[in-house]
Amino acid sequence: MDTMTLWHITGWEFAALAFAALLVGFSKTAVSGANTVSLAVFAAVLPARASTGVLLPILIAGDVLAVLTYRRHAHWPTLWRLFPAVAAGVVLGTLFLVWADDEIVRTSIGAILLLMAGVTMWRRRAGEATGEEPDSVSSRPGRIKARSYGVLGGFTTMVANAGGPVMSMYLLSAGFRKLGFLGTSAFFFLIVNVSKVPFSAGLGLIDGRSLLLDAALVGFVVPGAVLGKWAVNRINQRLFEQLVIAATVLGGLQLLLR
Secondary structure, X not given: OOOOOHHHOOHHHHHHHHHHHHHHHHHHHOOOOOOHHHHHHHXXXXXXXXXXXXXXXXXXXXXXXXXXHHHHHOOHHHHHHHHHHHHHHHHHHHHHHHHOOHHHHHHHHHHHHHHHHHHHHHHHHHHHHHXXXXXXXXXXXXXXXXXXXXXXXXXXXXXXXXXXXXXXXXXXXXXXXXXXXXXXXXXXXXXXXXXXXXXXXXXXXXXXXHHHHHHHHHHHHHHHHHHHHHHHOOOOHHHHHHHHHHHHHHHHHHHHHO
């Protein structure tokens, strides 16, 4: 894998990666989508494609902590509805990575994130104006929306570990409250990220050197998760939704402009 080893990273670069790992923990237990900043930091310090393989085990560690924290709040009917479409998206993302270079990957993901944020804000304003409830996952529009977001989520999480904002937009548009949002996304990403490991290893994005760097960074995820659990109890629903959308827009812009 074309990446730097732990021994080739400067002190400042390691500090930046450690902060990004802490932010992963925070995003998993507080503001989902905020880890797009972590994605940007990892891609700035490490080669862009290789950074996705280094970041994946860090994300899985955050997912485990999130599941332990919010396991009672997951909505399994939504998860079962999403998984087949997500699997198709992961396969498409793997094929995309075979030929796409870093610039194409960044531009594609950034455009998708901004589109999803725009659609979600439009839908929520329209819903407020008409008094309508979000589409049920059991309705035909709800099933179509779940499949569309599922494919996009699988694709973006495979290509750049950027599935968080896409699924955040889906869960917000489906009307999930704060704890249900966090519990459902926790199980979703734990299952999806673990399933990505064989694909990433097969593409050469995970190897012994990347795992050594992960071992040095994973401990920083824990204080981030604790901070997130403390913060989420002090964030009201409206602010929570605004922060999730803002993190999504920020992530899309940084991918497009980097």
